[in-house]
Amino acid sequence: MSAVESTTATSRLPETISSRLRLPAIAAPMLRVSGVELVKAACQAGVIGAFPTANPRSHEALDDWLTELDETLSENDAPYCANLIMSRPETQKDIEILLRHRTEMVITSVGSPAPVVPALHEAGVFVLADVATMKHVKKAIEAGVDGLVLLTAGAGGNTGWMNPFAFVRAVRAFYDGPIALAGGMSDGVALRAARELGVDLGYIGTKFIATQESLAEPEYKQMLVDSTMDDVLLTQAFTGMNTSFLLPSIEAAGLDPATLDHNADVASAQAQYGGSAYSDKSGPRRWKDIWSAGHSVSGVSDVPATREIIDQTLREFHGDR
Numbered sequence: 001m002s003a004v005e006s007t008t009a010t011s012r013l014p015e016t017i018s019s020r021l022r023l024p025a026i027a028a029p030m031l032r033v034s035g036v037e038l039v040k041a042a043c044q045a046g047v048i049g050a051f052p053t054a055n056p057r058s059h060e061a062l063d064d065w066l067t068e069l070d071e072t073l074s075e076n077d078a079p080y081c082a083n084l085i086m087s088r089p090e091t092q093k094d095i096e097i098l099l100r101h102r103t104e105m106v107i108t109s110v111g112s113p114a115p116v117v118p119a120l121h122e123a124g125v126f127v128l129a130d131v132a133t134m135k136h137v138k139k140a141i142e143a144g145v146d147g148l149v150l151l152t153a154g155a156g157g158n159t160g161w162m163n164p165f166a167f168v169r170a171v172r173a174f175y176d177g178p179i180a181l182a183g184g185m186s187d188g189v190a191l192r193a194a195r196e197l198g199v200d201l202g203y204i205g206t207k208f209i210a211t212q213e214s215l216a217e218p219e220y221k222q223m224l225v226d227s228t229m230d231d232v233l234l235t236q237a238f239t240g241m242n243t244s245f246l247l248p249s250i251e252a253a254g255l256d257p258a259t260l261d262h263n264a265d266v267a268s269a270q271a272q273y274g275g276s277a278y279s280d281k282s283g284p285r286r287w288k289d290i291w292s293a294g295h296s297v298s299g300v301s302d303v304p305a306t307r308e309i310i311d312q313t314l315r316e317f318h319g320d321r
């Protein structure tokens, strides 16, 4: 029996994964934040460490990151998990590299997982897809994914907007596979409550931005310490999708939140704040200058080591409030 199963409801995860977790959680993938050090620290502390394959910035760098993870992590550590952003053209080549390294887990986001599930399954990869609506849920299940990440209100990055209680219970009414819950997982008490709802894994992003190992700039980490959930703005202005950004970072970039186009579409947000060759490079960039965090920013009070956050969350999960 795994460490997690011994204290909580039965895990729906494969034993090969659940037996290596101290805490039923994923350190969620975050652009420009999740690097090798954060992933390693999470996995070594018993939490699945995820990162977007966009973060290494090139196929060669992705290969190097995976080599380092292969060489550092032991078979008893939690697995790392690669995040494929489906809208990126580099995804197919990224998959070839992941398969060469025998990556065990993948999370797909921003787009249907259908194009990548067959190749990943053929190689035995465990595939989760992130979803924000019931329609997404049905499509992901039809595509044959092994589990779902429910994005709910208040999550950092490209967020969901559904109420987590209602969303989990609506999905559990017909789905018995593994569910991870994203949005507001700020401590172990929240994680315990989520398990009670029928969730298998907490999907924790924001808390791990303010860690010693994250790639975030020191000023970004400090802004998390200084902010509360009142400072989180939900807007489409920068990505064309519902995304949580920190108001103080918008103001520091010289922008007036009142004059932003909160209903921007993907193309116009990309042109104005994205990093493509077509954009105006002189203005502030999303993710780089305009920083994201979710509602669980209210639970950030310092910048500890990743292991300290995981140990603290574990204590709370086991009943220490």
Ligand SMILES: Cc1cc2nc3c(=O)[nH]c(=O)nc-3n(C[C@H](O)[C@H](O)[C@H](O)COP(=O)(O)O)c2cc1C
Pocket: 028, 029, 030, 031, 032, 033, 052, 083, 085, 108, 109, 110, 130, 151, 154, 155, 156, 157, 158, 182, 183, 184, 185, 203, 204, 205, 206, 207, 291, 292, 293, 294, 295, 296
């Ligand atoms: C700065 C930042 C960058 C993110 N980048 C990604 C990403 O590249 N891919 C992805 O699937 N999700 C991304 N997310 C979303 C997280 O994976 C996760 O869903 C979210 O952080 C969970 O909510 P929480 O922040 O309240 O814990 C990002 C979130 C943040 C805060």
